[in-house]
Amino acid sequence: xxxxxxxxxxxxxxxxxxxxxxxxxxxxxxxxxxxxxxxxxxxxxxxxxxxxxxxxxxxxxxxxxxxxxxxxxxxxxxxxxxxxxxxxxxxxxxxxxxxxxxxxxxxxxxxxxxxxxxxxxxxxxxxxxxxxxxxxxxxxxxxxxxxxxxxxxxxxxxxxxxxxxxxxxxxxxxxxxxxxxxxxxxxxxxxxxxxxxx
Numbered sequence: 496x497x498x499x500x501x502x503x504x505x506x507x508x509x510x511x512x513x514x515x516x517x518x519x520x521x522x523x524x525x526x527x528x529x530x531x532x533x534x535x536x537x538x539x540x541x542x543x544x545x546x547x548x549x550x551x552x553x554x555x556x557x558x559x560x561x562x563x564x565x566x567x568x569x570x571x572x573x574x575x576x577x578x579x580x581x582x583x584x585x586x587x588x589x590x591x592x593x594x595x596x597x598x599x600x601x602x603x604x605x606x607x608x609x610x611x612x613x614x615x616x617x618x619x620x621x622x623x624x625x626x627x628x629x630x631x632x633x634x635x636x637x638x639x640x641x642x643x644x645x646x647x648x649x650x651x652x653x654x655x656x657x658x659x660x661x662x663x664x665x666x667x668x669x670x671x672x673x674x675x676x677x678x679x680x681x682x683x684x685x686x687x688x689x690x691x692x693x
């Protein structure tokens with residue numbers, strides 16, 4: 496299952512695989528289950544989705560994909576080798592979209608994003624001897640990455656009563672600011688014109 500949404504999006508929602516985050520029947524990430532039922536209304540309220548809940552949501556400024564895009568028998572968890580085999584496809588998709596804000600959903604996606612796109616892995620317990628990520632504490636927090644703003648999302652199947660509101664408030668706040676991560680390379684070129692790149 497390939498990604499779904501706006502190929503020029505500023506926001507990239509990243510899940511684990513269809514067996515846990517939905518879409519096995521619709522071929523659209525984050526649909527067909529409790530994850531989509533809880534997450535889609537929040538994304539709708541902040542203006543990233545045009546539907547409160549749909550198996551074919553209307554998307555605005557959002558791209559949705561999975562670390563491991565294949566459906567596996569009985570929805571089982573991919574092995575590490577299977578994640579590694581699919582990494583090149585996810586990486587190519589992430590770089591092609593070139594979003595400014597990464598929204599990893601659940602511990603597996605958040606660990607991957609922290610390890611590959613931030614310098615935060617050790618700080619949040621992912622180093623040697625660490626206990627792993629505390630997703631309840633990380634949920635809806637802004638974390639600066641290497642060229643990305645990262646906002647981890649606790650797996651919606653585990654949400655407490657305030658988690659949807661926390662995410663809604665955080666995304667609304669980000670959308671009301673200049674969240675784009677760009678660099679002016681104009682200083683390396685003749686003339687005074689700026690040359691902003693992602």
